[in-house]
Structures are given as structure tokens and as C-alpha cells.
Amino acid sequence: MNFTNILLTIFLRILPSLIENMSPALRELIVNYIKELEKHAQKTENIFDDLLVVLLKAIFDVK
Numbered sequence: 001m002n003f004t005n006i007l008l009t010i011f012l013r014i015l016p017s018l019i020e021n022m023s024p025a026l027r028e029l030i031v032n033y034i035k036e037l038e039k040h041a042q043k044t045e046n047i048f049d050d051l052l053v054v055l056l057k058a059i060f061d062v063k
Contacts, residue, residue, distance in 0.1 A: 015059070019059070019060065027060070030060055031060060031062050034053065034056045034057060034060060034062050035062070037049075037052070037053055037056070038053045038057075041053045
């Protein structure tokens with residue numbers, strides 16, 4: 001297992017607790033950022049922008 005995989009594994013294991021214990025103000029900032037990112041992704045033809053938005057919306061439960 002290389003260093004990047006180890007860091008990714010650690011991040012994914014602590015992510016749920018980070019999201020649960022996040023302050024409402026910080027969560028609101030992140031949700032607003034995701035919405036702005038979604039507007040930008042719709043203007044581009046890059047599929048990775050769309051995938052990133054979908055992933056972030058799923059992680060942070062953005063409707």
C-alpha cells in the first residue's frame with residue numbers, strides 16, 4: 001500500500017465523524033460552496049467537474 005492510499009484510507013475513516021461534529025456555520029459554508037461549484041460545473045464540458053459535484057453532494061447530503 002503506498003502513501004497516497006494510506007492517507008486516503010485514513011481520511012475516509014475519519015470523514016463521517018468530521019461531518020457529524022461539524023458546526024452548522026461551517027456546514028452552511030460548504031453547502032454554499034458546493035452549490036457554486038455545481039453552477040460552474042454546468043458551464044463546463046469536463047465530466048470530472050460533474051462527478052466531483054455529485055460526490056460532494058452525496059457526502060454532505062446536499063439536495
